Amino acid sequence: MCRIVNCALVIVISAGIVEARETSGAVITTIDGNGADTFVRSSLGGNNAANTNYGSWARVGIKRDTALPGNNRKGYIRFDISSVRPGIEYASLEFVYAGTSPDPPANPSTYSVYGLNDGHLGESWNELTITWNNAPGNNVSSTNGVLSKETTFLGTFDIAVPEINVGDVISFSSIDLIEFLQSDTNGLVTIIVTRQQQNFSVEYVASKEHAMLPPPALVITGLACPWDLDGNGTVGIFDLHALLAAWGTDPGGSPDFDGNGTVDILDLLTLLANWGSCA
Ligand SMILES: [Ca+2]
Ligand SMILES: [Ca+2]
Numbered sequence: 001m002c003r004i005v006n007c008a009l010v011i012v013i014s015a016g017i018v019e020a021r022e023t024s025g026a027v028i029t030t031i032d033g034n035g036a037d038t039f040v041r042s043s044l045g046g047n048n049a050a051n052t053n054y055g056s057w058a059r060v061g062i063k064r065d066t067a068l069p070g071n072n073r074k075g076y077i078r079f080d081i082s083s084v085r086p087g088i089e090y091a092s093l094e095f096v097y098a099g100t101s102p103d104p105p106a107n108p109s110t111y112s113v114y115g116l117n118d119g120h121l122g123e124s125w126n127e128l129t130i131t132w133n134n135a136p137g138n139n140v141s142s143t144n145g146v147l148s149k150e151t152t153f154l155g156t157f158d159i160a161v162p163e164i165n166v167g168d169v170i171s172f173s174s175i176d177l178i179e180f181l182q183s184d185t186n187g188l189v190t191i192i193v194t195r196q197q198q199n200f201s202v203e204y205v206a207s208k209e210h211a212m213l214p215p216p217a218l219v220i221t222g223l224a225c226p227w228d229l230d231g232n233g234t235v236g237i238f239d240l241h242a243l244l245a246a247w248g249t250d251p252g253g254s255p256d257f258d259g260n261g262t263v264d265i266l267d268l269l270t271l272l273a274n275w276g277s278c279a
């Protein structure tokens with residue numbers, strides 16, 4: 001279940017009509033629902049790391065090491081957002097820094113963030129069996145790359161080592177991240193993180209198995225009642241009419257609540273299931 005952290009009232013101005021819309025916030029972590037967090041690692045010499053699973057480790061390690069091409073690590077993070085679709089309006093990805101080893105590099109490192117494409121057969125990867133060799137979307141021959149046809153590039157963030165301290169929050173957001181979440185159709189989103197720079201160190205963020213630090217999280221804000229299309233505080237006949245008026249189209253958002261590209265029977269059933277007051 002998601003945790004409601006705030007509620008606020010925002011004013012939406014559209015077509016000259018001023019509407020009061022309730023917004024809500026939620027934090028989805030890898031502990032919630034079908035969430036998962038781990039890293040995968042390439043083999044160095046004969047250590048068989050590429051067939052080893054790290055799903056129960058307390059930290060997610062990320063590393064690019066072209067000098068030792070068998071010693072790379074890529075983060076795999078899955079969130080179960082089924083409880084917050086379809087009202088997502090803004091989201092940020094948050095990690096808690098959990099250390100660097102063996103030695104912090106002198107400069108900030110830049111990390112690439114990818115989303116595993118919605119509907120990929122590997123979206124339900126098993127946290128306790130995923131490896132470098134079987135991870136969905138992984139380019140096994142690349143030190144930090146992913147398969148471009150199976151993933152979507154969402155942006156980059158920096159970790160300012162060595163200034164950063166254990167426990168500090170690393171926050172990332174982008175239009176592409178938000179659109180990736182908004183267009184999800186099955187409630188599962190996998191985020192893949194790799195490092196751009198080569199160096200010998202591994203940067204770590206806390207996983208949900210960490211005893212002291214919080215797990216990876218998606219901080220989401222959005223409409224509390226997305227089925228209330230006219231914003232009058234009630235899901236009712238006017239909203240039903242608006243949905244039917246858009247029937248069969250692809251509005252790029254509501255009332256295509258499930259984001260499958262068509263206003264259809266699934267959206268109608270969702271609206272009817274939420275009939276009545278939004279309060
Ligand atoms: Ca884990
Ligand atoms: Ca998905």
Ligand SMILES: [Ca+2]
Pocket residue numbers: 227228229230231232233234235236238239
């Ligand atoms: Ca309404």
Ligand SMILES: [Ca+2]
Pocket residue numbers: 256257258259260261262263264266267
């Ligand atoms: Ca739909």
